[in-house]
Amino acid sequence: MxxxxxxxxxxxxxxxxxxxxxxxxxxxxxxxxxxxxxxxxxxxxxxxxxxxxxxxxxxxxxxxxxxxxxxxxxxxxxxxxxxxxxxxxxxxxxxxxxxxxxxxxxxxxxxxxxxxxxxxxxxxxxxxxxxxxxxxxxxxxxxxxGQHEHQRLLNPATHAELLDAWAGPVAERALTSYREALAAAQAAEKELARIRDAAASSSAQLDDARFTLRRIDDVSPEAGEYEALAADLEKAEHAESLARAANSAYAALSDEDGAIDSLASAIAALDGGARYDSELAPLAQSLREAGYVLEDVAREALDYRDAIDFDAETLAAQQERMAALQGLLRTYGPRMEDVLAAREQAADLVSMVDEGAEREKAAQAAVERAEAALAEAAATLDEARREAAPRFGQAVTAHMNRLEMGGAELVCDVAPLPRASWTRAGSSAVEFLFRPGASMQARPLARIASGGEVSRVMLAVKVALGAVDxxxxxxxxxxxxxxxxxVANALADVLADLATxxxxxxxxxxxxxxxxxxxxxxxxxxxxxxxxxxxxxxxxAAEDRPAEIARMLSGDITETSLAHARELLAHHA
Missing domain, CATH: 3.40.50.300 (P-loop containing nucleotide triphosphate hydrolases)
Known part of the structure; x- marks a missing residue:
């Protein structure tokens, strides 16, 4: 609005x-x-x-x-x-x-x-x-x-939408089911085409796929393996340095005159002073708690040093494995996910060729099932539209009659489309036709010569649609x-109805x-x-309207035209 x-x-x-x-x-x-x-x-x-x-x-x-x-x-x-x-x-x-x-x-x-x-x-x-x-x-x-405007009403592509809106939930549900079935049929057809394309792949493409599959399977990478191996190698290649670091830390804490001994001396000194001044007692307690931490660190450092088991053969095997993984990354990477995706794609192509007949047969069956479901959904939608079309045409024609359009009639035509022409809009073509008189041929609305007729048909359609528009x-x-x-009075009545x-x-x-x-x-x-x-x-304002209405009635503002204008305004107040 x-x-x-x-x-x-x-x-x-x-x-x-x-x-x-x-x-x-x-x-x-x-x-x-x-x-x-x-x-x-x-x-x-x-x-x-x-x-x-x-x-x-x-x-x-x-x-x-x-x-x-x-x-x-x-x-x-x-x-x-x-x-x-x-x-x-x-x-x-x-x-x-x-x-x-x-x-x-x-x-x-x-x-x-x-x-x-x-x-x-x-x-x-x-x-x-x-x-x-x-x-x-x-x-x-x-x-x-307007008479010279591009209108949705003159575009047949919008007519199905207008008819479905008027028909209500029955058509809405049928259209939703049809669109779901159409999407499923398109997906099944796409899968069948993919299998057939793979079957028609050149020998060079197939050889490449077999080589890719064989090369990756020779290494057999696993998800997350590369990251875990990189972390292990970092430790294995620096095992000696890590052992020295842990040992040095342990010695600095636990050797004679190390940090733990020095801390013990400090605690003893504070305990001795606390006999004369209790303010030193909390300090001693804090150092005791720190001592517990130092002892834990010293023990864990010793355990870490003793756990390091340098094995030259294991290190060589890990380095060789890393080189193999990096080789795959250089060719199919940059990520290991890309390598695994390349393997899946190659395996799929090889499988489609090696098992082509079986896979194509299964895909063809899926297409046939999807097409059967689509045909059923299309029939339901077409039936809903065919049932609503004459009633919609009659409803619009009734309002056209109110506008005294000389016996003109709106005909809502629903024509089935060939399967190749089915779209999300439906499996049938919906078009509004205009019949100027009972004995005349109905023609597409866009070919109406009179712009005034187009506007009044639009008005009748909009009144028929009502709140669903x-x-x-x-x-x-x-x-x-x-x-x-x-006709002017009828037009005013219809416009007033539409304004509700x-x-x-x-x-x-x-x-x-x-x-x-x-x-x-x-x-x-x-x-x-x-x-x-x-x-x-x-x-x-209300007091200014009679003069304008009077001008519209007679071209001049006279007492007679003003009285008529006030009468009209009062009647429709």
């Missing part, structure tokens, strides 16, 4: 702030006032390519900032349960709304600055970021539904193009839509202090 957008020096906008409501926000004003500049600002925050021509003349750069609360919505169970052509049950819709309100919201603050030379800077939560970061973090929560904010531009009379589950921002010329807004902004163009035109964005 968009909490606030700030715009400086973009096109005709010098400084503007938009704080849309959680529900329906309307932007109104004369044609050419600059409403589309606000949509350009939003596109920049969604990660679209920067255009330096957007920088206001006479300024060095433009800046767009936005605060967003990105909601993690739970999947609603209700979307798939009700009758397809009927509106959602009010109590169920309220429950879904409550769950959405309790969902976790993550605050994100984004800023984008574009200089007149075209260079762009992006920050997210105060840290430097990239345009791709904006596209990844902000764009998925917003749909721009992953997009938080919908922005409609020119959704009311060519609309009037009863989404944040909706509408650029409109229809008074019937404008009066339904929870927040109303007036966009107007005036001359600035320097005489250059400026676009101003003004939030309208």
């Amino acid at each position: 968009i909490d606030e957008i700030q715009v400086q020096n973009l096109a005709l906008i010098r400084d503007a702030v938009l704080e849309p409501a959680c529900g329906l926000t309307v932007l109104t004003g004369e044609t050419g006032a600059g409403k589309t500049a606000l949509l350009s600002a939003l596109k920049l925050l969604m990660g679209e390519r920067a255009d330096k021509s957007l920088v206001r003349d006479g300024t060095e750069s433009l800046q767009v900032s936005g605060r967003f609360f990105l909601r993690r919505r739970p999947m609603a169970d209700d979307a798939a349960d009700g009758a397809a052509a009927e509106d959602p049950d009010p109590e169920s819709a309220a429950a879904v709304a409550d769950e959405a309100d309790e969902a976790e919201e993550v605050e994100l603050v984004a800023q984008r600055r574009i200089r007149a030379d075209g260079r762009s800077r992006v920050s997210i939560d105060g840290s430097m970021a990239s345009v791709k970061d904006l596209a990844r973090q902000v764009a998925p929560s917003i749909d721009l539904c 992953a997009v938080d904010t919908l922005v409609f531009d020119e959704v009311d193009a060519g609309v009037g009379g009863s 589950t989404h944040q909706v921002i509408v650029v409109t010329h229809l008074a019937q839509v404008a009066v339904r807004g929870q927040s109303h902004y007036l966009v107007r163009k005036e001359s600035g202090a320097d005489g250059a035109p400026e676009t101003h964005l003004t939030p309208l």
Whole structure:
């Protein structure tokens, strides 16, 4: 959800702030006032390519900032349960709304600055970021539904996702199982290909593998052996020096007039003085405790000296073993883990060649089992989609009928794909088709000539999806193009319904839509202090709205149009 957008020096906008409501926000004003500049600002925050021509003349750069609360919505169970052509049950819709309100919201603050030379800077939560970061973090929560915008609805690759969301947990579970089965099948196929590649290895590769295996097995290194042998050799090669050091320490402590004897003399002297002054007694006791330590050290030094058993043959064997291990490290290292890994790889290749037929047979059987499980999961997913598709089409068509689209119909087509075309999206192609009339052929939605029809179909789809839609904010531009009379009232009703589950921002010329807004902004163009035109964005208070609604109704503000405007506002208050 968009909490606030700030715009400086973009096109005709010098400084503007938009704080849309959680529900329906309307932007109104004369044609050419600059409403589309606000949509350009939003596109920049969604990660679209920067255009330096957007920088206001006479300024060095433009800046767009936005605060967003990105909601993690739970999947609603209700979307798939009700009758397809009927509106959602009010109590169920309220429950879904409550769950959405309790969902976790993550605050994100984004800023984008574009200089007149075209260079762009992006920050997210105060840290430097990239345009791709904006596209990844902000764009998925917003749909721009203008006539000339790239819309998710026109991309068939998104249609399966929309259908699955509407179908609810049944499709969600089927898709999860399918993806797990697809990953297992791909892993089994990869293993089979590896075995076959090994079987087709050249004789030179096989000879190298056999040589590696034989050379490493001749030494038979063990994990941790090299480190332990290095420590033992360090001691064995310096055995004489270590024995002298231990012996010297023992002698310095225990020989006649050594440290222990000197300590005993000091203790006796202090004990003698303590007969006349008790303050010397603790000193004597401290020396006794130190004496115990010295005696322990002397004994351990003697044991260490006596334990050294220098054996020239053992030392030579250890040095020879170390040389063999170091030879392996030079060839396959630098670590012993690398040597053991090289041995395992060589052994695997030799085994796959020597036991190639058996291993390939086992791998082929694994592939067949995985493919059978995948086929079953795919059939379950396809069945869930085929069952939901007509109901989803009927639900959308019902809302299209509310918009008086002349008997037009949305057809949700589910077509099986060949196995080679299966992806994580599924084993079938889902595409929304548009049938302008009962006797006409349904065609892909992307081929619809009328942009107004595209926007109204998008509106109907979004109302049908309700709270299960992953997009938080919908922005409609020119959704009311060519609309009037009863269709305008129907359009306003549908937008109001949509605003119960989404944040909706509408650029409109229809008074019937404008009066339904929870927040109303007036966009107007005036001359600035320097005489250059400026676009101003003004939030309208309740007492200011009748004048703007009256202008939209009749083009002039008269007592009659004001009375009509107040009546409309009061009716939808």
